[in-house]
Amino acid sequence: MIRPPVKRLLAVLAALALAGCSGGGSGGSGGGENAPPLIIHAVDAGTFQEDFNPYHLEGVNFGTSGMIHETLMYFNKLKPGEITPWLALKHEWSDKGKSVTFTLRKGVKWSDGKPFTAEDVAFTFQMLKDNPELNRNALEITGTEALAPDKVRIDFENTSYAKLFNIAGNSPIVPKHLWEKQKDPVTFTNPKPVGTGPYTLSKFSAQLYEMVKNPSYWQPGKPEVPVLRFPAYTANAVQTALQQGEVDWAGAFVPDIQKIYVQGKPEQNKFFFPPEGVVTLLPNLTHPILSKPEVRQAISLAIDRDKIVRVAERGYTKVAHPTGVPMPGGEAYVPPEYKDAAFKVDLAKAKELLKGVDPAKLKFTLLVPSPFTDWVNAAQLIREDLAKIGITVDTRGVAFQDWVSKVGKGNYELSIRATASGPTPYYQMRSMLFGGLAEPVGESATGNYQRWKDAETDRLIEEYAATEDEAEQQQATQGLGKIMVEKLPTLPLFYSPSWAQYRTNKYVGWPSEQDPYAMPSPYTSPDAAVVLLHLKPAAK
Amino acid sequence: MKIKIGFGILVFFALMALAGPLLIGADPAATSEDGLQGPSAEHWLGTTQTGQDILTQIVYGARISMGVGVLSAVIANLLAILVGLVGGYFGGAVDEVLSVLTNIFLVLPALPLIIVLAGYLPQRGVGSVAVVIAVTGWAWGARVLRAQTLSVRRRDFVQAARASGEGPLRIIFFEIMPVLLPVIATSFLATVVAAILAEAGLSFLGLADLSTVSWGSMLYFAQNGQALLIGAWWWFIPPGLCIALIGTGLALVNFGIDEIANPRLRTVKVRKART
Amino acid sequence: MRFLARRLGFYLLTAWAAITLNFLIPRLMPGDPVELLVARMKGNVEPEAIDAMRRAFGISDANLWQQYLDYLGNLARGELGRSITFFPTEVSTVIADSLPWTVGLVGVATLISYLIGTSLGVLMAWKRGTWLDGVLPAATFMHAVPYFWVALALVFVFGVTLQWFPVSRAYGLDVMPGMTGEFAASVLYHAALPAITIVIASMADRILGMRNVMVTTLGEDYVVMAEAKGLTSRRVMWAYAARNAILPNITSFALSLGFVVGGSVLTEIVFSYPGIGSMLLKGVENEDFPLMQGIFLVISLAVLVANFLADLAYVVLDPRTRQESE
16 A cells, blocks of 8 residues: 555656746747546537637637637626726726726736737727627627737716626637638638637537647746547436546536446545525516515415425525525625524414415416426425415426427516526525516517516616625615515525536546535536646546 | 237227226326426326426326327328229219319428418417328328229229219229228228327427327426436336337237228128129 | 429429428517527626627518518529528528438438348348347337437446447547548547437337338238239339339438427437437527527428439339329
């Protein structure tokens, strides 16, 4: 049993040698080559298309933003408010939030050797202005100007404080010197991407692509993982791949994670499922019975969320905080008086609340998308729970398209839907509650599907958007949390987990509950690149 | 012998579908805390991930799966008989139009068509799934029946009936159709199998109503729960096996019919009786 | 010749109807591709950007008739448009990339199953009362087993438990596509399980179909006559009985191409195979009109052409058809 320590010693020596190598700038092809490639499954896909345009939606291959094209700043969604300078060192608002100036990092180079400057940033945002098709963040850009090689100003039509994440955290910068030659950036597929990021594309085929370390990356000595491989797996095939140990880092829903993935090796086959949003039971507020607060209160009191999490969600997530704010992490955004609030089942009180309602009218259809089996199971549990207080629920599973369409248009009674959290809980609240999103029944809404209309709510949302002061923003969000608890515009059930499985046999340094420095899922951009930059070869 | 085994299987499943739920009585979707239990005295066929009893699900699922199968076979064969016999008997323009119709349905990819239609029906219960499968599945039978009608209408007894002034509809349904009964029976039984398989396939792709318990939706949940990877064979094997067994039973009966009433033998008999 | 010209006209009419239906069906589906996209992107896209995206995807608000005319015009120029799911990849590229895999896998497997199944069917009909009868119950059972059930069972036994074959994807992680022996070997190795699935699940149909027709044919006067003349049984079996019995089988083979693609959706999904079946499902799930239309078109036309060829084969093999239709 002398071997392991010796091995570890050798590994330390090797690591030191490695550090020396890259420090000496030996063309980037240092000892890192010996480190094994990392096999990543980000999204379910049968095949890949050769598309590395970071502004495309689903057609684009994962890794384009973050690993190749970087953003100006990095927002850690697991610690709302934690912002790390990235390509930009700082930002400054002016003109009441209608203008923002970024000071850029110096010495950053594109992977083809050209320097990265303010011109590139100005070009990128000008491109979004000129091509609304690429402007998926709906930024109201009116103009851009490169003030100096390291200073750039972007102007907006309206106050845009609340859009800082979209501007700096979700808009990857592309090289002007290559992209300006493209006639139509909307259909440009960027097959030979040149970025500032830690990786460059080395091989591409329909079922596999590979990225290698960018030797001239601006963070010295990083990344330590020399090669990334992305094979195509469907949702089904990735289960077997995980079971057979083909994949090192995956973002997959695994039905029985202990048996299929952990396989009795919890110290090596790890997983971390932090909340990335909240799943709520949507009551259609245009329904005469469901619009009554006491009915929603009764429904909420009857649902055994612990059982739903245990049985339908297989214990992978947690029961939501009554405000719907993801915890831990969102503490500052929760009203102090409800900090320790939690859902409790109280059938007696629920029945009491329903006394004034005609029992014959307590019949609802619960619409769920069939492909989401955990929700189908949750719906079944809700049906059983509500039967106990005299509410008849008919669960109906429909195709995903049908569900999107019916819920969007408000043609449902009860449904289940997830809302993404965004960089702070405000994004989630706005999407769930903003009156401006509540379309009349029959017209497709893009949020607030239950059609909540409340002047106080809208005032708080506008208050948040009108300030860059973090304390004021938190206060506004707390007000929204209070409305969630007291008025139940929608009923939080549990957090929607972000899936991440990672093995520590090749590399260590993954995010964890103790150190949530980034979203751990390989499908979250640019977080995945942040994770890769934290990885170190495992000591053998 | 074959036909007896076949009938035996079918009767068994029919009894299960009709009487089973009365004997078992429980809600097939009811969950419990004993998830993923292997077969035991309490749960003969074990439980699913959410603790649903698999035997109960199989018994209730038989209703849905067989119901969809039989119902869509009935609809599909009515359509097939109508289109095939009318087209084959009249020939000419009527036949051309009906043939084009038949061929269109044969070449359209059925799966997306099924999904579109399913999305448009207000209820996604047994009936609508059956209708949808029938609408996309009748063409094959119509084509076979048309071909058969083409050959039968030249036979002496049809000519004789026509000469004696019988109306065309009477000839089609009372002279020709009885002769084609074995073909229709064969096609009917085959459609039942096809419809059960189609329902299972639709469910497996997550495109049917998965909140009703059918063998197809059971397979979908088993697959989604990766039943095989976690060794829960009792969750995955029974629904597939039931589908296969019913199919086998139907096919055996089909052979029986073929062997007893080979169309050739039958037409010979009829010809004798008529002349 | 007149017969063929008429058939051709008939097929053209069918093709037009199929093209029109292909246009209508996706547009009748509930929902809208952009809404679906936004729902799937889970907050990674701002709702305010939806209109711009609609424009990018070329989803027009023009009335259905105008859209139909545009669609026909584009088709005439051979343009299938851009896929929404894989935007901005052209639908023709998506099809060109995926079709070879399906044709290679499903085509070859179907052909194998057809050849084995038909021969077994002939033999079984001919040698009734021998051990071959034992194949019948097995075939009957396999005929009724769900495709994907077989596929998953094979994955479990040969892939997961025994680890003899890879269980997903079309080639290994360590090879890149190219004209290398290594790549070819990897492709063949990866195709093994899906191919076996298709052969097993579709062979039974062929066996039963051929056997039944063959049994009937064997009762025909000319076969009895040939036997009575003292021809060798092999000659009677293949040259007299099977030659005639095979006719309906050819048509059913041609028609089954559509079903083959349908079945291959399931196989391709289970095995992560990059074929046209998985693309079709993707298109349907995402309401990707252009992609669905393109794939429907390819399948419908393939089936039509196959049917036309089957008609030709009929004319060549069975002179009676010509009289019957005229």
